Amino acid sequence: MSVEPEYDKRSDTYTTGHEWDGIKELDTPLPRWWLWTFFACIIWAIGYWIVMPAWPLVHSYTKGVLGHSQRDAVTAELKKVKAARSIYAKKLLSTKLNAIESNPKLLEFAMADGEAAFRNNCTACHGSGAAGSKGYPNLNDDDWLWGGTLKDILETITVGVRSSSDDTRLSDMPAFLTDQILDRQQISAVAKYVRSLSNPAVRVPKGAAGIFQDNCAACHGETAHGNIEYGAPNLSDAIWLYGSDQKTVETTISYSRKGVMPTWGGRLDPATIRSLAVYVHSLGGGK
DSSP states (O other), rough: OOOOEETTTTEEEEEEEEEEEEEEEEOOOHHHHHHHHHHHHHHHHHHHHHHHEEEEEOSOOOOOOOOOHHHHHHHHHHHHHHHHHHHHHHHHHHOOGGGGOOOOOHHHHHHHHHHHHHHHHHHHOOOSSSSOOOTTTOOOSSSSSSSSSSSHHHHHHOOOOSSSSOBBBBOOOTTTTTSSOOOOOHHHHHEEEEEEETTTSOOOOTHHHHHHHHHTTTHHHSSSSBBTTTTTTTSSSSOSSEEESSHHHHHHHHHHOOOOOOOOBBOOOOHHHHHHHHHHHTTTTOO
């Protein structure tokens, strides 16, 4: 409620005449410096509205006296970056693939460009450190389905695996159970044989090696060391794409695996694909 202003001895200040539940409001004005700062901010805001884009309209916005556009500024900056990149991109395309790593400046560009491309396009499957996960290859080791040379890696990135390109990498392992090539007992036996190649503790049933030779050796080789021409993995090491336990191996043999890697040719420009190949090759597993 409102009452007559009165003098408050304790604070040496008059009240405003406002009172709420016995609590009276002192008439304490804001510091003068604060008021001048406040007014200056108002003037600055009005000036900003005039010279800079500020007010939204139905289909556009006020451009301001200066006509500044952050979008145009970013576009201009990107053009500068692309212009600078194009110089090295042309050099990258004109240099023989196996000579890139011996050119320090070109290698530095390829590594930076390749790492950026990898993080934007490949980490979702292969992981930020390229260590892979179940069903997605580890790119740090020396186990390559389609070959680990620079040329092989470039080709795989370009055409993909079981992807949209007419030239895509293809490996069509039969689904031995679904296709009624082997029964469950035979699949269990050959799974144990395959597992025993990298784990001698696995007991192999009689005749399992013969089943492997009759059905698997054509692609994986008689010694099960694999064949990069078919994308057939080496089964004699301890590196497994989907897992090495008995159930997982039986599942792979029974139903096959049809993992897909995108075709990056056409999605990424040729220079970026080359940079990506160089980066992946440098991770440690490239041959």
